[in-house]
Amino acid sequence: MERLDDEAQWIVLMGFIVSIGIFFLAIIISQSTIVGQTTSEAVLEFPKTEIQDVRSEVIGLAKAWEVTANAGELAKRAAVLEDLRVLAMARKNAVLTVSVDPVTLADDPFNESRITIHFNNGVTEYDEFHKEYIEK
Amino acid sequence: MVGDDAQLYTIEGVAAGMIMLLTAYLVLNTTSVFTPGDVHIPDMQLEQTVSDALAMMDTPAVNGGRSDLARFVQNATGSGRADFHNALMATYLRSTTGPPIQAPVNDLQYEAQIYYRQSATGSVQNMTFTRSAANGGREYLAREPAVRVTRWVSYDPALPHTLGLPWDNREQALLLEVMVWRG
Amino acid sequence: MTLRQRYADEAVSESIGFIIIFGLVVTGIALVSLYGYPMLLKQQISSDERTMEQTMLILQNDMKLLSYSNVPYKDTSLRVSGGGLNVFNTTDSQQSFTIRYWNETGGYTETLVFRPGELRYTSSAGNAVISLENGAILKRQQDATGSIMIAEPRWFYDATTQTYVIFLLGIQADRPMALSGIGNIQMSRIIEPTVISWDYAVPRNVSVRYTADPQNDYSLAWENYFTGSGILAGGLTPLGTEYDLANISKFVLKAYVIRIEHI
Numbered sequence: 001m002e003r004l005d006d007e008a009q010w011i012v013l014m015g016f017i018v019s020i021g022i023f024f025l026a027i028i029i030s031q032s033t034i035v036g037q038t039t040s041e042a043v044l045e046f047p048k049t050e051i052q053d054v055r056s057e058v059i060g061l062a063k064a065w066e067v068t069a070n071a072g073e074l075a076k077r078a079a080v081l082e083d084l085r086v087l088a089m090a091r092k093n094a095v096l097t098v099s100v101d102p103v104t105l106a107d108d109p110f111n112e113s114r115i116t117i118h119f120n121n122g123v124t125e126y127d128e129f130h131k132e133y134i135e136k
Numbered sequence: 137m138v139g140d141d142a143q144l145y146t147i148e149g150v151a152a153g154m155i156m157l158l159t160a161y162l163v164l165n166t167t168s169v170f171t172p173g174d175v176h177i178p179d180m181q182l183e184q185t186v187s188d189a190l191a192m193m194d195t196p197a198v199n200g201g202r203s204d205l206a207r208f209v210q211n212a213t214g215s216g217r218a219d220f221h222n223a224l225m226a227t228y229l230r231s232t233t234g235p236p237i238q239a240p241v242n243d244l245q246y247e248a249q250i251y252y253r254q255s256a257t258g259s260v261q262n263m264t265f266t267r268s269a270a271n272g273g274r275e276y277l278a279r280e281p282a283v284r285v286t287r288w289v290s291y292d293p294a295l296p297h298t299l300g301l302p303w304d305n306r307e308q309a310l311l312l313e314v315m316v317w318r319g
Numbered sequence: 320m321t322l323r324q325r326y327a328d329e330a331v332s333e334s335i336g337f338i339i340i341f342g343l344v345v346t347g348i349a350l351v352s353l354y355g356y357p358m359l360l361k362q363q364i365s366s367d368e369r370t371m372e373q374t375m376l377i378l379q380n381d382m383k384l385l386s387y388s389n390v391p392y393k394d395t396s397l398r399v400s401g402g403g404l405n406v407f408n409t410t411d412s413q414q415s416f417t418i419r420y421w422n423e424t425g426g427y428t429e430t431l432v433f434r435p436g437e438l439r440y441t442s443s444a445g446n447a448v449i450s451l452e453n454g455a456i457l458k459r460q461q462d463a464t465g466s467i468m469i470a471e472p473r474w475f476y477d478a479t480t481q482t483y484v485i486f487l488l489g490i491q492a493d494r495p496m497a498l499s500g501i502g503n504i505q506m507s508r509i510i511e512p513t514v515i516s517w518d519y520a521v522p523r524n525v526s527v528r529y530t531a532d533p534q535n536d537y538s539l540a541w542e543n544y545f546t547g548s549g550i551l552a553g554g555l556t557p558l559g560t561e562y563d564l565a566n567i568s569k570f571v572l573k574a575y576v577i578r579i580e581h582i
Contacts, residue, residue: 018156027362053288057309080290080308083253083310087260144337154348279505282391283384284390
């Protein structure tokens with residue numbers, strides 16, 4: 001047996017310290033995997049482009065629709081809005097109701113089209129009341 | 137003669153090494169998490185790209201004009217098909233800033249359907265608008281991960297349109313659905 | 320007077336010193352294996368379960384893409400550790416959903432019984448059971464009666480239009496399948512969903528009942544979902560074993576079938 005030097009315990013101590021360090025790092029790593037995995041699915045779920053799309057479609061319709069009391073014309077317009085409702089439920093699983101109501105503004109170079117959009121797909125609910133001004 | 141100095145150091149060194157190895161082994165075993173948590177990120181990017189392409193196609197060049205997409209749909213049984221293909225694949229999905237390059241989107245394949253409501257029955261019907269396989273692309277065969285992008289398009293019977301359109305000849309809103317995959 | 324004592328080290332034995340230090344090292348190792356190892360094992364079990372919860376979330380998202388986004392195929396690679404993942408066909412599932420709604424054309428109350436099928440993970444080292452059933456992720460302990468819902472399905476009630484929308488997600492598997500370890504799950508949804516859609520002239524009631532599998536009871540989780548604010552603020556009204564929602568003008572039910580082709 002050689003001479004015993006009590007400074008040698010540093011080696012074992014370092015072993016312990018490094019091990020404990022690895023252990024704690026491992027706990028942190030295992031916690032961190034929870035974060036970050038829901039980002040892409042949240043983006044996939046959030047119907048941003050769908051709402052933008054509906055909005056641009058409806059405003060496009062409103063621009064083309066002038067004030068009228070013609071029953072046939074009103075029925076045609078109702079059919080278009082019904083298309084939106086039925087197709088949104090059938091293909092996008094979303095409740096979509098839209099109304100477009102053109103109003104004549106006196107003493108104004110513009111007419112007003114009052115648009116309401118209601119969209120709900122169970123994750124996101126979106127309601128908008130928008131006034132689109134259309135040149136007479 | 138074998139030097140017998142520092143035997144104790146050696147034993148302790150071996151013990152320390154074993155402790156570290158054991159911990160590293162246990163730790164790797166317990167916390168190696170195999171989570172395909174990011175699998176939806178490419179889907180998300182693809183969806184956004186195609187949705188942007190359709191939005192650009194649906195934007196009229198001048199305020200109040202008809203968009204390219206609306207024109208393609210008016211001609212859905214004729215020239216609209218090839219026009220849509222060229223616009224989507226050649227113009228919009230390959231547009232980059234700077235000088236034109238062969239952007240790595242050549243492997244994108246698509247299948248476009250138009251959904252419409254028949255007012256007589258109230259039922260939802262669809263027609264195949266066009267697909268990349270009909271324009272020199274590949275069929276959807278190998279279970280590639282696909283995404284689906286939709287865009288509303290208005291149809292106006294008063295404007296020029298091709299014959300044989302399956303939907304009612306009235307002003308209406310159609311839903312264009314494009315399934316896209318890398319294949 | 321000062322007493323100066325000389326430190327005598329003649330009696331110190333190097334052997335005893337070695338034994339003491341070696342003993343300390345052995346005690347250290349023993350302590351690590353006695354306390355550290357079980358702790359790590361426990362950590363491993365809970366990390367396996369957590370990994371599985373996440374994997375189930377991924378699968379739920381894939382199913383959402385298959386059903387709501389109309390994507391035909393979805394393949395996902397996954398790792399199942401510390402237990403096994405089993406696929407139960409719709410016809411094999413003991414649990415069921417009974418939905419009663421008014422048939423507007425027929426003028427009577429119709430009853431629909433739906434068996435959802437299941438993707439079930441059973442921990443072998445721990446005692447957790449995690450299931451993907453009808454679009455929801457559920458978890459329970461094998462030795463306890465309670466259960467929780469980790470992720471909810473997408474049923475909803477739109478108050479503005481008084482529309483009640485129910486999505487049913489069935490899992491179809493041609494043969495019993497199980498997975499332990501790293502594998503690939505192949506899913507497809509080629510069949511169009513069965514759609515029931517009614518516009519009611521007079522507002523009607525729709526009621527839902529969950530019949531649990533006695534071996535794998537998730538009734539508490541579903542009860543909490545029905546009575547919680549997942550579908551609408553305030554939840555459905557419990558009536559006996561049923562959960563009722565009144566004043567519905569439009570009722571839409573979509574039943575999707577997702578085929579697990581291979582796992």
